[in-house]
Amino acid sequence: MATKWNDIAYYQVPTDDSFRLKPQNPDFTGEIDGKKQAAELLQGGVEQLAELQDVLYADGRWGVLVVLQAIDAAGKDSTIKHVMSGVNPQGVKVSSFKKPSSDEMSHNWLWRYSKEVPARGEIGIFNRSYYEDVLVVKVHDLASKQGLHESLTGKKLFSHRYEDINAYEKHLTRNGILVLKFFLHISADEQRKRFLRRLERPEKNWKFSLSDLEERRYWDDYQDAFESMMRNTSTDHAPWYCVPMNNKWFGRLVVTKTIIERLKALGLSYPQLNEAQKQALEKGREMLA
Ligand code: AMP
Ligand code: MG
Numbered sequence: 001m002a003t004k005w006n007d008i009a010y011y012q013v014p015t016d017d018s019f020r021l022k023p024q025n026p027d028f029t030g031e032i033d034g035k036k037q038a039a040e041l042l043q044g045g046v047e048q049l050a051e052l053q054d055v056l057y058a059d060g061r062w063g064v065l066v067v068l069q070a071i072d073a074a075g076k077d078s079t080i081k082h083v084m085s086g087v088n089p090q091g092v093k094v095s096s097f098k099k100p101s102s103d104e105m106s107h108n109w110l111w112r113y114s115k116e117v118p119a120r121g122e123i124g125i126f127n128r129s130y131y132e133d134v135l136v137v138k139v140h141d142l143a144s145k146q147g148l149h150e151s152l153t154g155k156k157l158f159s160h161r162y163e164d165i166n167a168y169e170k171h172l173t174r175n176g177i178l179v180l181k182f183f184l185h186i187s188a189d190e191q192r193k194r195f196l197r198r199l200e201r202p203e204k205n206w207k208f209s210l211s212d213l214e215e216r217r218y219w220d221d222y223q224d225a226f227e228s229m230m231r232n233t234s235t236d237h238a239p240w241y242c243v244p245m246n247n248k249w250f251g252r253l254v255v256t257k258t259i260i261e262r263l264k265a266l267g268l269s270y271p272q273l274n275e276a277q278k279q280a281l282e283k284g285r286e287m288l289a
Pocket of ligand 1: 097098099128132133136137142
């Protein structure tokens with residue numbers, strides 16, 4: 001039987017060592033019949049998400065951290081734009097992480113991310129995240145240039161970082177922060193097409209950067225780093241979702257659906273009023289009458 005597109009377990013990266021990136025199909029669109037159907041479904045999802053966020057805020061006991069990682073041009077920005085288009089901006093904060101400043105680099109590497117973790121009641125979105133420290137830092141061997149003593153940057157560096165991440169995400173989940181991690185998966189050919197579009201379309205020119213083409217030369221190293229990242233940090237408390245993204249309209253739908261399902265599973269509810277609060281309502285009614 002064909003996989004139902006909306007079975008979110010299908011995209012979930014297993015927590016054992018079995019995950020491989022190569023066999024994952026970035027063209028997958030399940031039984032969705034093209035862009036138009038996807039747009040309708042997305043609209044419904046966006047509305048549902050808005051309702052859930054309202055309860056999340058009122059409930060106040062849970063927060064949500066959405067982590068987006070991907071190669072350049074996979075669609076992190078546009079996913080955020082579409083998926084969050086219906087939610088109340090007061091309850092959502094997007095944090096984008098660039099090359100760390102020298103101040104940030106002089107701290108423990110989780111420091112700059114920690115400060116941006118959402119409070120309970122909020123949704124925080126990380127456009128790139130602490131995972132850059134096992135991705136770009138690994139691919140370009142940057143750790144040795146970040147002021148660490150050489151005894152701390154040996155062979156175990158990244159296995160230690162995976163350990164730290166798993167412990168950190170456990171810490172977050174134990175504090176009521178749901179951690180949802182999405183890897184947006186595109187093929188090398190699709191990235192090429194998207195870079196070409198950035199060159200050809202005036203409204204996309206600003207997104208083009210020659211350094212992205214430099215990075216593209218490290219494609220295989222990045223794929224290895226992504227695979228290793230997911231194999232080592234997909235856990236029961238914070239699994240990765242590997243999202244087919246060659247068709248952006250499909251990937252966005254998967255991200256939306258996953259956030260909705262995971263929020264629903266929290267069993268959110270509006271706070272119940274106690275006796276005193278109910279009396280206050282009654283009094284308020286009398287006073288306004
Ligand atoms: P963009 O998201 O296109 O604005 O690019 C941000 C750039 O910052 C990317 O090239 C990332 O690889 C880079 N970056 C983000 N976090 C780190 C980090 N921890 N160390 C080094 N580079 C980073
Ligand atoms: Mg970029």
